[in-house]
Amino acid sequence: MTLRHPPHGSTPNGSPIHHAAVATPNGRANTTTLAESAVARCDGVGRTYGTGDRAVVAVYDATCVVSARDRVAIIGPSGSGKSTLLHLLAGLETPSAGQISWPALDGHPRDGAHRVGLVFQAPTLIPSMTVLENVELPMLLTDTPAREASDRARAALDLLDLDGLRRDLPQELSGGQAQRVVIARVLAARPRLILADEPTSQLDRTTADHVAHVLIQVSDEIDAALVVATHDHAIGGRMHTIWPMHDGRLHPATTRQFAAAQTDRSLIDTSATRHHTEGDHT
Numbered sequence: 694m695t696l697r698h699p700p701h702g703s704t705p706n707g708s709p710i711h712h713a714a715v716a717t718p719n720g721r722a723n724t725t726t727l728a729e730s731a732v733a734r735c736d737g738v739g740r741t742y743g744t745g746d747r748a749v750v751a752v753y754d755a756t757c758v759v760s761a762r763d764r765v766a767i768i769g770p771s772g773s774g775k776s777t778l779l780h781l782l783a784g785l786e787t788p789s790a791g792q793i794s795w796p797a798l799d800g801h802p803r804d805g806a807h808r809v810g811l812v813f814q815a816p817t818l819i820p821s822m823t824v825l826e827n828v829e830l831p832m833l834l835t836d837t838p839a840r841e842a843s844d845r846a847r848a849a850l851d852l853l854d855l856d857g858l859r860r861d862l863p864q865e866l867s868g869g870q871a872q873r874v875v876i877a878r879v880l881a882a883r884p885r886l887i888l889a890d891e892p893t894s895q896l897d898r899t900t901a902d903h904v905a906h907v908l909i910q911v912s913d914e915i916d917a918a919l920v921v922a923t924h925d926h927a928i929g930g931r932m933h934t935i936w937p938m939h940d941g942r943l944h945p946a947t948t949r950q951f952a953a954a955q956t957d958r959s960l961i962d963t964s965a966t967r968h969h970t971e972g973d974h975t
């Protein structure tokens with residue numbers, strides 16, 4: 694099977710490694726390979742949908758590390774594989790090739806307590822439940838005592854200035870309020886890794902900026918790593934690390950390179966790109 698686009702940038706083993714960028718006192722970015730502190734780690738991960746002439750490689754040979762408290766933005770055109778990579782990192786998809794591990798989560802991204810928190814493009818709230826009940830629900834489903842779930846949900850809603858909306862139903866909320874309720878739900882569950890897929894794409898500029906701010910504030914509050922797939926430069930500019938993605942491939946870059954990436958329309962063009970293959974690469 695061949696891809697239309699050849700690999701970019703490689704390491705001795707042929708795979709680009711995407712390390713966490715770590716700020717240092719002198720302002721320079723260092724890299725870290727602390728495998729034991731990795732919240733999530735991909736080694737040569739691929740995901741192919743379909744087979745034969747219809748096969749599409751959504752993610753090809755991705756090697757990357759998300760460390761504790763990282764702030765990563767995956768930026769790329771529509772169809773470049775950002776959502777698929779997030780789903781792989783969440784353990785919602787199984788790789789067709791390579792391996793994903795979650796060393797700092799005891800190897801289990803979704804078992805037991807809420808180790809991975811998800812924020813999607815459209816707020817995912819249960820329409821028949823109040824705001825408070827929506828925030829409590831995931832904790833109750835994982836056997837958190839009712840009193841504790843209620844306390845944590847109320848505290849999360851307070852922190853996000855949503856305490857006045859506790860009894861409201863999702864249909865009564867604006868888009869920005871609903872997305873903040875989803876973030877409150879993540880905050881209350883205290884995951885180690887937050888994965889957000891275009892969390893601000895349906896919001897106006899002011900609301901998007903506020904939601905982005907809140908998402909980062911919440912990640913700081915609970916010491917979680919944050920990975921956001923986005924076209925939104927306002928979010929990208931606030932992250933430690935940028936992972937440009939194109940045709941299913943991750944390209945190494947850090948925030949220092951982001952200014953250059955912003956002028957490269959190939960990284961932010963929203964036109965769809967697909968990468969058809971002649972077979973399965975696994």
Ligand SMILES: Nc1ncnc2c1ncn2[C@@H]1O[C@H](COP(=O)(O)OP(=O)(O)OP(=O)(O)O)[C@@H](O)[C@H]1O
Pocket residue numbers: 742743749750751769770771772773774775776777778966967968
């Ligand atoms: N379940 C699926 N079955 C078949 N093809 C899929 C599936 N999910 C994704 N794809 C294909 O994989 C490629 C990557 O899709 P993905 O949604 O990951 O890209 P993306 O960068 O998140 O796009 P967008 O920014 O539009 O959300 C696309 O060509 C898409 O059509």
